[in-house]
Amino acid sequence: MTMASEVHLKIDGIAVTVPTGTLLVEAAKQAQKHIPVYCYHEKLGPAGLCRVCLVEVEGMPKLQIGCNTVATEGMVVHTQNAKVDDGRRAILEFLLLNHPLDCPICDKGGECDLQDYVMAYGQDSSRVIDGKESKPKAVDLGPTIVLDEERCIVCQRCVRFDELITHERSLVVKDRGAHDIIATATDQPYVSQFSGNVTELCPVGALTSKTYRFLSRKWDNHRAVGSCAQCSVGCGINVDVRQGAITRTMSIPEDVTSDGWLCDRGRYVISFGDDQRRLRTPLYRHREQLVQVTWDDAIGLWAQALQASASPQRVAALGGGRLMNAEILQLQALFRSFGTPHLDWRVGRSQQAGAGRATASLAELDRAQAIIVVGVPPSQSAPVLDLAIRKAVFRHKAQLISVGPFGAGSSVPQQRAARIDEVAGLLPDGTERIVFVWDGIDPQLGREIANLRTQWSTHGRSAGVLVATTLSNAWGAEALGMHPSFGPGYQPLASSGLDTAGIFAAGRAGELDVLSFHGANPVLTWHDASIVREALARIPFVVATDLFLTQTSELATLVLPVASAFERNGTMTNLFGQARPIEAGLPVPDGALSDSEVLVALAQALKIALPDAASLTSLEERALEAARIAPLDCGAEQLAGRRLAPDRPGLQLALAANVFAGGGTTAHDTRIEALRPLPTATLEPATAQRLGFVAGTLVDLHAGAASVKNLTLRLDASLAPDTIALVADLPQAPANLLFGSEPLRLEATRVLEEVAA
């Protein structure tokens, strides 16, 4: 007997047809009937704890919970009648017995399910005369979250999120009965890259974000719908603004890219926009000092420098990976019209190859039988992608293999491979659907991935590739033409310009007159800081558009203050190659311009015609469409001859990523102080023992004359032996100072010695 694929039932007299296995809470939505829930959540499933979703099913003597009752053929369900109303009223009365009812000072007020359901289904008076049970208030749960145990209704959504979605299992219920509290299993702080999601899951005001506490009310927030610009994933976000400042960002539950979750970087890095260090006027270097100039003068100086250059071949532009799609198109059009072939978006060590050619969709990742993470784990570069991997591994039993010195995230069972050629041997027969998640750093690895794909395609194996980086619009920058070899949509060019490495080499050789950075900070992010500094020192006119004086823009001739991703409308391309609209939550601040306005002004000064809005839109659409079918680019043709990992005797340097590293928005957001990584060096325990170092020691790492100091030594058994890992892109400890083939020397930091009495 085969099961029918659909069942028919009646809900409050309305006939509905739902797929077999549908829960009544979901079936009721079809009948447009509301069943209140607290513990149930679409993405967490039923828990049967809160009991507020009571319904009457004819033929069953007791009220049933809608969240765990499956619709069956011919079922007759009542979501509202005297019996159901009475049951719900009872549950809500119980929930309020010990609830503090401090709605006037509760951040959740106005968007609280307890408030709403009590108003809709509850009673308006209390029968309690014994006072309320007191529980801990304002519990500091970790760096991001505060917990009010009295408001908590123990629905355990947070605990189940931590178990079923992140698989980190640090949140638990402690004690029992009316003394139940939410806590961490080890009484250690609740630290997770996804901690902020619990504040959205919490149906009441128990879990709140430190960044949002007492800041605003739902009805005082103005909401803009955007796309997160903190990494390459491009999660949809709601941006809440009050009185000209962002109060919070929230996930969009139905957003496909993010599956409705946000990482803490995306959620909490929101306050940099009104940081005091934000640039509010163009700066021009005059007698070694950056002095304020007007926008007219600034654009005039830039245009003058470009026109004064002997040849467009002596001009180059870098960056674009943080710009909107239309701005990228304007950027490349402007410089190509000017005659400059030297354009490249790849300004960080992790942005060197192929980011713009995703060949896997989110659905393919979800259905993959094997996921192979090559290089930096996406948990530290594109966290929400890591959640999608965890889902594929835990829910759909995908096999996870990590290649390289790092494991692919600690909460996921995985196999390790040192090299890509070991991967094939780890895949069982019958593995047909594979997705690579590559950090895009080492072109050699990219070539090996490309070779495997070709080899496998003849054996009926399909392998997609996702290139995950921290750069928000890497995909767009490449697909829309900020590339030395391709125009928009991977249109091959008659002749290639210089890539980033070539541009820096030309700069060092005195072959460039003007170099502009468009939202780029290569002094911190390029794999070798000294090359960039030497190039900048020799190029007469360096322009940087940025929000802040960064390690790069502080060295520029002309610094132009621009708008952040929260301050302009447009589209960005997400990790899966789709254009995502962004609605400005805030106006461009006084004194700054959007990159688009800057480019238009420069074009006018140069008398170059840029494409109009309509043609930009159609160009964007065509280019992204073409990009989707472009073959994987490993950067081989451009990056040949440049070795990322030089031959170095002894200890090898590995660069770990941290989502809160970087010299831009994260470094200029004072409200995420506690989340920024401390400078650390990590060794595998046996290597540390051999070298004679113990965890916690303060160490300096030297390579030739360069050194990075005051690193706290950590041990991590998942790291490869004879490797020392530093967090990349950390302003106070820039690991890119140590690039080269000089042997690494690890020494204990010399602290001031006590002066003998």
Next chain:
Amino acid sequence: MSAIKPVLTKGIGELNLRDLEVYRSEGGYVQFERALKELTPAAVLDMTTRSGLRGRGGAGFPTGKKWSFLPNDGRPRYMVCNCDEAEPGTFKDHMLLEETPHQVLEGILLGAYGIGSHHAFIYIRGEFRRGYEIFRAALDQARAAGYVGSNLFGTGYDLELTIHRGAGAYICGEETALLNSLEGKRGEPRLKPPFPALQGLYQMPTVVNNVETLASLPHILRNGPEWFAQVGPERSPGYKIVSISGHVKRPGNYEVALGTSMRTLIDECAGGMRDGRKFMAVQPGGASSACLFEEHLDLSYDFDTIAKAGSMIGSGAMVVFDDTTDFVKAAHAVVRFFAHESCGQCTPCREGGNWISRTLTRILDGRGVPSDIEVLKSAGHQMTGLNLCALGDSVEPFLASVLHRFEDQFRAYVTAPQAAVA
């Protein structure tokens, strides 16, 4: 003829049944050996079903039927013996574990074989330290004698047994909370469905049976299912150990045929009420059962009759109250117990029990108000039938039954508080 029929309790107090040889001399392990050598698991299941044995842990579910729910899908199956006896008023499993550990063990082994399990577990209440030690010694003896382990009696059948000690939570007697606890998780009941028969211990098909249920199996095999089925009422047959406590002359465990009247149990087995005292009420099935009264005493003590009278025999624990009882205090003791033992995961049980308990505390403190009576009635009622497991539904029965019968005692506290307290 005495109402007391020692079957499971035979020899207790006379023989050292903890000793393997003594147990064997009484016919011990013969049925297990016979089952393995001569009977298929299906035959053991069939005999269990035909005996009409119903679960002795409280719910009274037919044992054979419970076993028959296991799917034949090739997955490993587990037999779990529930020895987390903690219902106030019940102390029979405690005795069986300490006095006849081999009988319990043989029952578990037979049950495991009957469902085709190769790994059985016994979950022993944490406080039963002595029982645990005795049972462990019995297990060691049985293992040495070849009753537990691999290739038993050369039949090729492997059967392992793991002892697990609880950590002191009443809720772990609920079968799915027990399974969670056994897996090392927090002891809270699971959402059902899925039921343990499909996804039990470690997500595998699992049967959880009470100690007394399993200990009955060797006797059913020895004497035949008909012997068991013909005793007592047709739908509630067999022998049952009844733990009688409270205001009787001789509290204790008494094994009788189901269907014996409560009056016989109290008067004949337990020696009647204390001298000069009058019977007022009885809880026929432990703390979670509603009280029955004088007019019910001649009812047959069996699952269905007592259920029909509005209570239950549960695990067979009669708590008898005489005319010295302050039923407000008694209700407070019962409610406070359940409020304290609530795991807290579902709303009505977590909040309702605590509310009623605090209200009764205040009433007993002399600070009651007349409206409290209404709260006691309605709060108890509105927390019933809405819970994830049976614990939350256990608060109301006793409270409601004594409140209905002895409302004057409650009223006295709230109308003239100080007088009642004095």
